[in-house]
Amino acid sequence: MSDNKDNQLYAMRHSLAHIMASAIQHLWPEVKLGVGPVVENGFYYDVDLGGEQLSADDFERIEAEMAKIIKAGEAFERFEMPVLEAVDWARKYKQPYKEELLNDLQRSGTTAAKDLDAAELGLAADGDSKVEQVSFYRNGDFTDLCRGPHVEATNKVGAFKLMRVAGAYWRGKEGNPQMQRVYGVAFATPKELRQYLDMLEEAKKRDHRKLGQELDLFVMSDLVGSGLPLFTPRGTVLREELERFSNELRKGYGFEKVSIPHITKKDLYEKSGHWAKFGDELFLVKSQETSDDFVMKPMNCPHHTQIYAARPRSYRDLPIRFIDTTMVYRDEKTGELGGLNRVRSITQDDSHAFIRPDQIEQQIDDVLACANQFYETVGMKLRVRLSYRDDSDAYLGSKDLWVSAQEQLKNAVIANKLDYFEQEGEAAFYGPKIDFMATDAIGREHQVATVQLDFVMPERFGLEYTADDGSAQRPVMIHCAIMGSTERFLAVYIEHTAGRFPVWNAPEQIRLISVNQEAETVAFVDKVLQEARDLGLRVRVDNSNESVGKKIRDAEVWKVPYTVVLGEKEIGGGELVPRIRKDLVVNESAKSYTIDEFLKTVAHEAKSRVSKTSL
């Protein structure tokens, strides 16, 4: 898409925000308006209707009113006025939120209003610390403080649809009054809108919470608590296959598995600095024997430093690399929990490398290679975000260290030819990160893996190694996770595959269906089952008293990769014709195999983690 087209779409969406606000004002003349910016795929406007609450039931009326305004083809006219005059305007029309914005602008210029999208403010000029003139846009009877740009007239706004209404704090601050945010999506053409809505429809079908239920992967229990998923046998197979792959990749680069307890004295986190920063999100554990305060571990790095610190280390020993795929526990706010995306028991495929400064580049190369291979295998395209610090004081360690660390990360990313972008203010408090974003099968991007450079933790724990000149040196730590969190990755992966898992991680790889329930058939099916199990395959048998058609249907519903019907023909020595799940098929023509051939091929596919079948 050209820049020009982007700008045009932006103007359409922004204009729709005004049209919606205008429509709402027609229907609720007392409305107090907040801000109404353009967001991904559309726009929103924050409104305050006093005591009244908007609901989705009101969308029809609002959309109808918007349609009238659009049909009228009102021109968007821009004009300016001095800030002081604008304050009077806001007062006159009883718009306290606009008044507050204008007051901030007038008092101290753009910086005081930095927390808002600049486009929302009626700034006549950018980057000017003194604001004297502000701009307005008017269409029909509606006037709004706004920098623009807009389309020429209300009938040039493309296709839109109001989607939802939700609470939002005024200016995003928890202490401020809560307004209602009305969201709409908008595109240049009805066709593009249709495509977007279809994508949402498809996303709904793939929702991991729905598939998790249908495919019996995980459950929640009120008695266990929210945000604490329980994994069924099928879900556990899936988790463990993914974790095993992540572990194997890293072991291939010299990482070694370690194991740690899930609780610790809180002293560990006082030393690491986590207590001060995240103390209120830790689960506390009380001992009945000692006076020590314990906590559930919310991360693993401090534990791992203690394995490193337990004996003297030589420069020859480095890198020392630990992997630990283990659960951590974070007392997330209840309102933030949802499905597997945000849970309170989080499995991390965590690793920590303790290295010499001269090993940074090699080490980053290794973990980037792991991540690349993992995401190539699961069929997701990667790009990375270099997450840097900003100028705030939320970060530990000297600024010089940060600058050099950030540079080294960038070099490694460039050397690995990764598609990247840079962003300030996204770093962890102890160091800069490389965050991996993976694109799923329906085009959505998710944050997954992460690689973090850390000069702070080794300092805090006084970690050392002896250099070739006998001096004590400080190692550098690299934190790295391939999936990040198993739970969150599962949410992404279930939706990416729509529950059609490849053979290597499918909870059930083969289903054997008996044609009838005669003793001879059942015995034959059992024999094939045993052969498959001996090859390490995950197989289920359906001997039930149902028609073959029904049993095939069941296997389809469970999205089993291979279904095999066994009866008289196969018992008599005939070759079997496997039914192959259609997304796995490369070659359309059905072929027959001996039982041995078939099972060995599937076992080989599972081992080599192929995404399509070779049958």
Add this chain to the structure above:
RNA sequence: GCCGACAUAGCUCAGUGGCUAGAGCGGCUGUUUUGUAAACAGCGGGUCGUGGGUUCGAAUCCCUCUGUCGGCUCCA
């Protein structure tokens, strides 16, 4: 944590002040012995999320708590 919506059988959902709360699927039993997406019949199954209130009467109206969903805020 905040704003809003929701919670009825294992699942998906009907039922919005008045007889013993229903359906489909799943489950169980029987008949059938089946060849690549649903055989037929019968039977079980619910303290209507929890606790309280209003009422002659509550799944239905009000409040509390728990949980779920959509957002906000946060995310080592």
